[in-house]
Amino acid sequence: MSDEEHQFESKADAGASKTYPQQAGTIRKNGYIVIKARPCKVVEVSTSKTGKHGHAKCHFVAIDIFNGKKLEDIVPSSHNCDVPHVNRTDYQLIDISEDGFVSLLTENGNTKDDLRLPTDDALLTQLKDGFAEGKDLVVTVMSAMGEEPNCALKDIG
Amino acid sequence: MQGFAERGNSGDLAQLQSTMHAIELACTSIQMQMNLGAAEATILSLSQTPQPYQTCKFILENSQVANARFQAAAAIRDAAIREWSFLSSDEKRSMISFCLCFVMQHANSPEGYVQAKVSSVAAQLLKRGWLDFSAAEKEEFFYQVNQAVYGIHGVDVQFAGINFLESLVSEFSPSTSSAMGLPREFHEHCKKSLELDHLKTFYCWARDAALSVTNRIVESDSAVPEVKVCTAALRLMLQILNWEFSPIAVSLGGRMGTDSPKRSECNQVQPGPAWREVLVTSGHIGWLLGLYAALRQKFSCEGYWLDCPIAVCARKLIVQFCSLTGTIFSSVQMHEHHLHQLLSGILQWIDPPDAVSRAIECGKSESEMLDGCRALLSIATVATPSTFDQLLKSTRSFGTLTLLCILMSEVVKNLMTNNSEEETWSWEARDILLDTWTALLVPVNRNGGNASLPPEGKNATATLFALIVQAELKAASASAFKDDDSDYLQASISALDERLSSYALIGRTAIEVTVPFLTGLFSERFERLNQGRGIIDPTETLEELYSLLLITGHLIADEGEGETPLIPNAIRFHLPHNLEAEMHPVVILCGSIIRFAEESLKPEMRASVFSPRLMEAVIWFLARWSCTYLMSPEESRDSTTVLLKFFGQHGQGKLVLDIIVRISLTALVSYPGEKYLQALTCFQLLHALVQQKHICIHLVALDSWRDLANAFANEKTLFLLNTAHQRSLAQTLVQSASGMRNSEASNQYVRDLMGHMATYLVEITSKNDFKNVAQQPDIILPVSCLLERLRGAASASEPRLQKAIYELGFSAMNPVLILLEIYKHESAVVYLLLKFVVDWVDGQISYLEAQETAVVVNFCMSLLRLYSSNNIGKISITLSSSLSTEAKTEKYKDLRALLQLLSSLCSKDLVDFSSDSTETESTNISQVVYFGLHIVTPLISLELLKYPKFCFDYFSLLSHLLEVYPETVAQLSNEAFSHVLGTLDFGLHHQDAEVVDMCLRALRALASYHYLETSAGKVGLGSHAAGLKDPGGNFQEGILSRFLRSVLQLLLFGDYSPDLVSGAADALLPLILCEQSLYQKLGNELIERQANETLKSRLSNALRSLTSANQLSSTIDRKNCQIFRKNLSNFLVDVRGFLRTM
DSSP, X not given: OOHHHHHHHHXXXXXXXXXXXXXXXXXXXXXXXXXXXXXXXXXXXXXXXXSTTSOEEEEEEEEETTTOOEEEEEEETTSEEEEEOEEEEEEEEEEEOTTSEEEEEOTTSOEEEEXXXXXXXXXXXXXXXXXXXXXXXXXXXXXXXXXXXXXXEEEEO | OOOSOOOOOTHHHHHHHHHHHHHHHHHHHHHTTOSHXXXXXXHHHHHHSSSOHHHHHHHHHHOSOXXXXXXXXXXXXXXXXXXXXXXXXXXXXXHHHHHHHHHHHTTTOSOHHHHHHHHHHHHHHHHHTTTTSOHHHHHHHHXXXXXXXXXXXXXXXXXXXXXXXXXXXXXXXXXXXXOTTOOHHHHHHHHHXXXXXXXXXXXXXXHHHHHHHHXXXXXXXXXXXXXXXXXXXXXXXXXXXXXXXXXXXXXXXSSOOSSSHHHHHSOOBOOOGGGIIIIIITSHHHHHHHHHHHHHHHTTSTTOOTTSHHHHHHHHHHHHHHTBOSTTSXXXXXXXXXXXXXXXXXXXXXXXXXXXXXXXXXXXXXXXXXXXHHHHHHHHHHSOHHHHHHHHHTTSSSOHHHHHHHHHHHHHHHHHHTOOSSOOHHHHHHHHHHHHHHHHHSOSSSSSOOOOOOHHHHHHHHHHHHHHHHXXXXXXXXXXXXXXXXXXXXXXXXXXXXXXXXXXXHHHHTHHHHHHHHHHHHHHHHHHHHHHTTTSOOHHHHHXXXXXXXXXXXXXXXOOTTSOOOOOHHHHHHSOSSSOGGGOHHHHHHHHHHHHHHXXXXXXXXXXXXXXXXXXXXXXXXXXXXXXXXXXXXXXXXXTOHHHHHTSTTTTHHHHHHHHHHHHHHHHHSXXXXXXXXXXXXXXXXXXXXXXXXXXXXXXTOXXXXXXXXXXXXXXXXXXXXXXXXXXXXXXXXHGGGGSSSHHHHHHHHHHHHHXXXXXXXXXXXXTTHHHXXXXXXXXXXXXXXXXXXXXXXXXXXXXXXXXXXHHHHHHHHHHHHHHHHTTTOHHHHHXXXXXXXXXXXXXXXXXXXXXXXXXXXXXXXXXXXXXXXXXXEEOOOSOHHHHHHHHHHHHHHHHHHHHHHHHHHHTTTXXXXXXXXXXXXXXXXXXXXXXXXXXGGGOOTTGGGSHHHHHHHHHHHHHHHHHOHHHHTTSOHHHHHHHHHHHHHHHTOSOHHHHHHHHHHHHHHHHHHHHHHHTTSOTTTHHHHOEEOTTSOEEOOHHHHHHHHHHXXXXXXXXXXXXXXXXXXXXXXXXXXXXXXXXXXXXXXXXXXXXXXXXXXXXXXXXXXXXXXXXXXXXXXXXXXXXXXXXXHXXXXXXXXXXXX
């Protein structure tokens, strides 16, 4: 993660904490969780007990939202886990460069040019065609824990 | 032997030779795994050739390759079934007798599977022609078979004959028959005919065959060839006794009764009085038992052992005879005599139990013992407990029940000593014996108490129950320190549940002993806990208590399964009722458990004794117990039971209710993160309490209930519950309002409980900076909780609360839209929002007045529009494939919720309780739903329709819409219309017959509408039906033409279940009427494609009679539709066979 990237997200995140504590028992499938300092999306939760008459513990299987790696963690149900603050920002697409970088218009009128499109060719063509046809394209960028991916959610509106 | 119609001459011999070589080569290469594709094609082409019989026959008689003969037989079958309708009756007959003769002539061939195949081909062809052949023709075949089975051609032919009968019976038995593309009626007809005219004869043949070789077997000291014949005959008899005999109306003797659930589950053999002579009075059983007894003597000889085929078959047949019941017995005595005879034969397999058990542990095969248990099970299903018990009395000093107890005790002891995870023989024996107990003890009908056991039987069951409980406790304490890795596997829980229910049945037979026995065990454990606190590790005792609670719960109360369970009859009738309430054994037992449970309210006891698992058992017990005993509405009616009085409204009931509520609150607040415990508390205990109005009356008056409501509304800890549990809690609390005095009070109660939650939502969503903080986890969590709680409250809708819940939802409408926009990327929140709206609308819609309806409908449309604009054209990009599948699943769930919303709105037209029936300015629901469909359909992709539930919901909504509002469909835009119809086309080719049926219904509605409208001179579907030019200038045909093609395609060439034919007929008729010229064209094309002249004329005749037979007219009324259904199924039987092979 480079320094330039930091400047872009600083506006939305200013002063806000990157993670929040939350009781493990309340974290459900499809929620977010921090495992090994990575923001993840939970894809599976199961509970078991430590010994028959012990306390419940949660077993999380989660996927790193940025690199897609699978992570697991076991936490006593009544303990706290860190939950990442996952932020999403919409930008208007104003240009796609040859090398796959996009130019985005921020809310305050500046441009953001550090985002690279995914390497998926079919999708790239679709985006480019849509853009060439003059459609309004909105790019939603997901960020969490100070990290912004080079891969994000896109809306073709 | 007569062959096929000989058409060939010597010049064809070379041709036959070369085909045979080709097939042989193909078979060999399949075996060698070479050139599989080509080889399979060669073999397939043989069965696809028209009239390949000559060739097949040649291969069967001349080929040296067994597989080639096998394939030739298969080809005969395929071709003959396909071409059956235009084979001459001579050809049919000669084909069957060829197969039969082949089997007999090659009876000693070593390749048994070829013989079996040819035999089954003969059986299938005979069945195919069963209704065409005259009785004399059939007799001719059977004469041949009879000669063989009689044994005049030797042992091998005898064996072949019996085998043929076995294939024949299996072919005629509906569950094992092959479909042959014929309707169910055909199979039913054949079954009845065989049962009536031949089945008993076959049985006699088999019996005679077995009798004829019995002496030879009994006298020899080693295996003789006759054993094979005898085994086959026994197997055939067993198969015939497994036949599903058509019910005979008159019932006589025994325990008959068709209403009890028990009857249907058990496999009973009821062949009726016609079989009496053969099976019962002719000494047949004596012979069978004698045969097996003789075999038992031979197990030490060479060629015989406990599990040798003949012994296994004989045992199975004996067990099957135990299930014999019904009108075959002329009197109860005759039945008892029959059972007595069987039991004395079986006794040696299981008696004495300890010796049998030891022998098995020393390595003897357990199969005979298990068969003995199965025989007891079969007897138990056809006999009353007292008959069952008496059976042994004449030969022994004790009854059968005692024997059953001793046997079961041996099994339980064996389980105790070999406490392993693996399934052993004793597991299986235990399960069979428990089924036996269930069969004996489950009351035949609900009102009649279960017949009480004789005193000797009671003593035996009391001892057995004590032993079982000890065994369970021992297993519990042994497993106490095992890690709980199985995390509540659903399967093992329900297995345990079933086992405990059977234990409870045993325990209830001696209830006056078993209840005090359990009380003793409890007080012993409580004592041990109290003394050992802080000194001894209580874990083992805790696990024992856990087991005891489960056993006790099953013993003293039944599961309601949605109804209020009554006190078990054993407790009601077999415990003294003239006691002081305090002395009643059940009161003592329950009282001590409730006092123990109350201890959990003390923090120090909770910390040292009440582990989450023990607490789960406590909650489970309280839930089960309170359904039956707490403030039972039976209290006043059933004055004999001091028991109900004691825990009734005027007795200790209120006090106990208060304790239960306080324990529930503790379970929710003091066990953070214990999901399973909280689930039990919310879904089972509290949920069950508020189902009963008279309990609610007391609940809402309790301080502890108010504490619970307060904690729910204000305490942070309850916001930490799983959101599903919060939803359930909200629902429960709102439901308890039914206990309030009047409607105003209930509505006020709901407002007080939920009002400020809605207000909170309004407040946070109206804050300016909400958008900036909304994504923070500490905001998402409370928002989700509130939505779940609102949804819970909404799903508790009932007429009396309608007002308050409408207001609740009304105030949340604006916040919901704001939240939907803000959380558009937060799928979890979006789903909660949608589900809340779905449940709210579903509960409210039928009560709304016109104006309210308009408000709700507008809100729903805004919601749909917003959801659609947020999601249409959205592409998710993620590196992880599992995340993208998750995203798809989320989308599916969202859309399913939206469809449910539309369905609920639809229901307004059907069920409407609003007061203003005058059509002032009521909303047109059909318009609304079509508008909704317009919004939703672009989001529905064929990809999403692969989710079965979604697919089902979508098509049921669609067919409903098209059936009820076809007129509005024409108003859909071209794009939306073709999208809807595209999905319909998809559904038509779906695998699920139900989905296809719904699509056919939709099509019928659409085509009928168009036909009726156009006949009346209106436009109908207008341009949708007429077809149009696409932008490229190509003409696209109208949708009805397209569907006419696809329905015909499906019917003639597709694979589908025969059940669909009538639905397809209903759709096809209006389609044909709408598109007559196209139909003519398609029909002509079909005819032109046939090269063969005979087939051509058959097809054109069939097509003609499809639309003209039985005075079919061009209307679509009910009668005409029925005629067309009949025509269509005739048409299909006629032509589908040859059309499909092209």
